[in-house]
Amino acid sequence: MASQRGQRQILMSKWVLPMSGPALLDGAVVIEGDTILDVLPQAQLCQRYSPTTIESAFDYGQAVILPGFINMHSHLDYSDLHGFDLSSSMFDWIEALVLRSSKWSRHNWYQSALAGASQCALSGISCVVDSSFTGFSVTALALTGLRGFVGLELFGVKEEETDAVWQQWLQRYEQLRNNTHPQVAHAFDSQRVKLTVSPHAPYTVCPSLWLRARDWARLNGLPVFAHLAESLEECAWIKEGSRTVDQYLTFVRKLKNPQLATTDDGISTDVKEIKWSKMGLSPVEHLARYDLLDKDLIAAHCVHLSEEDLCLLAQKKVSVAHCPRSNVRLGNGRAHLESFVRHKIAFALGTDSLASCDDLDLLNECRFASHLHKAAGADLILPAEELLRRLTVESAQMLQLSHRIGSLEPGKQADIGVFAIAEEDSHDKPADKLIFGRRRLVDLFVDGSRVVANGTLTSTAASASIISSILS
Numbered sequence: 001m002a003s004q005r006g007q008r009q010i011l012m013s014k015w016v017l018p019m020s021g022p023a024l025l026d027g028a029v030v031i032e033g034d035t036i037l038d039v040l041p042q043a044q045l046c047q048r049y050s051p052t053t054i055e056s057a058f059d060y061g062q063a064v065i066l067p068g069f070i071n072m073h074s075h076l077d078y079s080d081l082h083g084f085d086l087s088s089s090m091f092d093w094i095e096a097l098v099l100r101s102s103k104w105s106r107h108n109w110y111q112s113a114l115a116g117a118s119q120c121a122l123s124g125i126s127c128v129v130d131s132s133f134t135g136f137s138v139t140a141l142a143l144t145g146l147r148g149f150v151g152l153e154l155f156g157v158k159e160e161e162t163d164a165v166w167q168q169w170l171q172r173y174e175q176l177r178n179n180t181h182p183q184v185a186h187a188f189d190s191q192r193v194k195l196t197v198s199p200h201a202p203y204t205v206c207p208s209l210w211l212r213a214r215d216w217a218r219l220n221g222l223p224v225f226a227h228l229a230e231s232l233e234e235c236a237w238i239k240e241g242s243r244t245v246d247q248y249l250t251f252v253r254k255l256k257n258p259q260l261a262t263t264d265d266g267i268s269t270d271v272k273e274i275k276w277s278k279m280g281l282s283p284v285e286h287l288a289r290y291d292l293l294d295k296d297l298i299a300a301h302c303v304h305l306s307e308e309d310l311c312l313l314a315q316k317k318v319s320v321a322h323c324p325r326s327n328v329r330l331g332n333g334r335a336h337l338e339s340f341v342r343h344k345i346a347f348a349l350g351t352d353s354l355a356s357c358d359d360l361d362l363l364n365e366c367r368f369a370s371h372l373h374k375a376a377g378a379d380l381i382l383p384a385e386e387l388l389r390r391l392t393v394e395s396a397q398m399l400q401l402s403h404r405i406g407s408l409e410p411g412k413q414a415d416i417g418v419f420a421i422a423e424e425d426s427h428d429k430p431a432d433k434l435i436f437g438r439r440r441l442v443d444l445f446v447d448g449s450r451v452v453a454n455g456t457l458t459s460t461a462a463s464a465s466i467i468s469s470i471l472s
Helices: 042-048 076-081 090-101 106-121 136-144 159-177 182-189 207-219 232-239 243-256 283-289 307-316 324-329 337-343 362-375 384-391 393-398 430-436 464-471
Strands: 008-016 024-032 035-041 056-059 063-067 069-074 125-132 147-154 193-199 224-228 297-301 319-322 347-349 416-421 439-446 449-453
Touching: 008 042, 008 416, 024 042, 035 042, 063 430, 069 106, 069 297, 069 319, 069 347, 069 362, 069 393, 076 090, 076 106, 076 125, 076 136, 090 243, 106 125, 106 136, 125 136, 125 224, 125 439, 136 147, 136 182, 136 193, 147 159, 147 207, 147 224, 159 193, 159 207, 182 193, 193 207, 207 224, 207 283, 224 283, 232 243, 232 283, 283 307, 307 337, 324 362, 337 362, 347 362, 347 384, 347 393, 362 384, 362 430, 384 393, 384 430, 416 430
Parallel strands: 008 056, 008 063, 069 125, 125 147, 147 193, 193 224, 224 297, 297 319, 319 347
Antiparallel strands: 008 024, 024 035, 063 416, 416 439, 439 449
16 A cells, blocks of 8 residues: 655554564554554664654553554444443343434434544544444544444335335435535545445345345445344244244334334234244344355354354355443343354454443453353453454454554554553563553554544544534
8 A cells, every 4th residue: 555645653662562463562653644654663763764754753651552443343323322221131122222212313313423433432443333323423433533334224124115215225325425524525535434234133124125235235345234143032033933023123113103003912014924034044044045144244243153054154254243241231142252263253343332331442342252251161262462353453354454454564554552551560461451451542543643642532523513514
């Protein structure tokens, strides 16, 4: 990748973790414009660079410099619902979430998405993979200065409504893609933010509609984001039927149309008439039946998988976004990562939304994942170095962006996090310090620009003038 000429900066710290090679003690990263120019020991700086060619230098001292993290699954839209329901099972929880957010104004949605994007940045996340109901996460990411993929969510259970629903989705997509706000337009033009499609889940999107989404994404060279095999209720509904899911689908449809007719048992007629469930298949087998599994699908959760499911995901090269804290919070169980490893299924970590997780800090997600799988007696070792790879280089590979981000290498984009760490003992490793020790984000760079400086956001995306221009 050709470097864009611009300000040349040097970042120095006790540790540099390139993720493409061994850690550097007393290392340095040289940035030129939006691109990494060099990664080297500090002792070699004077040999390679004249002080007159350096515009600024940051010596962070007792700190770790490494690639910005990639959050592989989130819903920034729902950030202001943090902790609103801590005890319900999944479908009671999601019904309450839909009901609460259905009363929000556009201002509420934007502020919520912005709060989530801000928390991501303050946690060292430089790239967010988001499934967005409203699309406001596009603006939130762009104005916060982060990189990201936003999957505009798609819903529709009636096969006969496929054409109309897909056309409505395309109109929403075009409206978002043609946003004329200068910062949003620049984020699109520079490909720092990309907009794609997110068919919500096998129980909320009929096969013909999902096929439209798959074909559109394939034509445009984009990934597809979806929830898959998250709960036992989802698995039961696809295989043999579930009254719990029928009730949820009826609730959502009646929210839009209160006059919708229901049968004596309280389920709407159109939900009862769905023909593509109850076919004796798992959610994974259901998608495979319609050729909806491929290397462009990034499936969140994947908690309940059979051996046959695992073989299908591996064969079709589907990637998985692992969200352990959300899975546990909603009572859905533990995804068997040891099976992913055995089948060579690519996976990385996501936080899910603040409505089902304590925070959007991926290092906290890593620590929880390590403890969870160890406590379960899983035949799986998740050392800190491996977990950091899942947040960086492995995630970039899943997004087919490893040529641009995910590691600190000359020619890649300067997406860089800097964490201050506690004074180290002789036996401590920097990766252990980040995940299991005390650490504090100091700076976050995206495309060479400081999105976080000294632990504070640099953007003014929450200012009254910005909000007014976005919502007008």
